[in-house]
Amino acid sequence: MTSIQPWYATPEAPPDIVALLRLGVRPTCLDGASVHGLWTPPHTGTHVYRPRRLTAGLELENTRALRVRRRGGQAVPSGKAQPLVLHGPELRAWPDLDPVPDVQLILEHAGRCLPVVKAAVLFESAMHREMLSRRDVDRIIASLPQCARRPLARVRGDAESGTETTVRWWFESRGVAVRSQVRFPDGRRRMDLLVGESWVIECDSREFHDDPRSYDEDRERDLHLTSWGYTVTRLSWEQVFRRWSQTERMLLAIYRRGEYRKRPRRGEGALVA
Template identity: 70%
Template sequence: MTLGKPEALVLHRPILRSWPDDEPVPALDLVLTHAAHCLPVEKSAILFESALHRRLLSRHDAEQILATLPQRIRRPLQRIRADAESGTETMVRWWLESRGYPVRPQMAFPDGRRRMDLLVGRSWAIECDSREFHDDPRSYGEDRARDLYLTSRGYRVTRLSWEQVFLHWEETQRMLLAILRRGEHLDPPRR
């Protein structure tokens, strides 16, 4: 197993000379502000989107935090959404968007009862999985039923694991680009 390259720590001002609170754990706004300064934009977007999705942060509060950030950080983070259901989904969506590929998150299935994590182009469904929510026998079976349904409706389905996105991301990116370069995602679902 190859781990991703360690990322360099980015130091920024103001440096905290004393702890800003009486509590041992900093407030969410402070954590997100420092994450935005210190982490690559995709990683800080994961934290923002997770907080929004879990309703630990309102859109208004997120916008207030973003307003305090330098333009070079604020501008890309204005794309954050509240509907991303996992950090894996956020990471993949941001990667696709940053390369100009058409991607729609949380798209309804043709039956209207379920949603796919990401619809790339017109016909490529990408599901972003983690062991926490997809490893038990019931979830495993439901995932396969979802894949079969989408495939029967003419979609191409790819499941990406947390490991593929966070531990083997360079290799995964190469394979995703090979698929994207074929352009099949732009075709309508095959009936």
């Protein structure tokens, strides 16, 4: 056991977090969100914060550290060490003694640091996982600068993945009518996104494809929807977060054809409220 004031680190302590604590910082924003199990879009830099009383004599501008990444509660490789992205709180001391800040503080930092859509992914994940209530989220958003406050006011808690949030926000920012979690005609399952009357967007939430059963279930969903007269577009995690410029061009090409305005061709394709 080693001492990292004001903590003691056991041999089982996560080494990526211990390394940050030794620098006098704690993970926040995207890195802290990953520890809490929130959806986290890809990012560069390791996001950390420190109270003002610890800044004297700590030159961290050129310091690098591994990003904090979790999948299913387990640490996953995060590649090369990244420059620290320093968040500067107004506090003069740590607000608590937890090595990882609570979700509310993490989202406050994210709302001031990230592009609005990436911040929305974290907010909607916290709501979907019931870590924060709508009232909690509204209170955090109200504390943010107006440039973030106005768009983030439309976050919602029914998105089931970060890819779904990202794609829905893209459509909404263009004034396109899009609905989330619309029921299948059989009433047993839900579509991720429905654009207009008949264009279904299914968003793959998995960065790592290692579940053959899920792959088969996804294709079964697509076949059901197509049989009922819907047009189905399935987007992978990589298409949304790694190859978005190419994906965006193709989505626009499909949208401009206007086929989404047509109702499903067969009567049994009527939507279930």
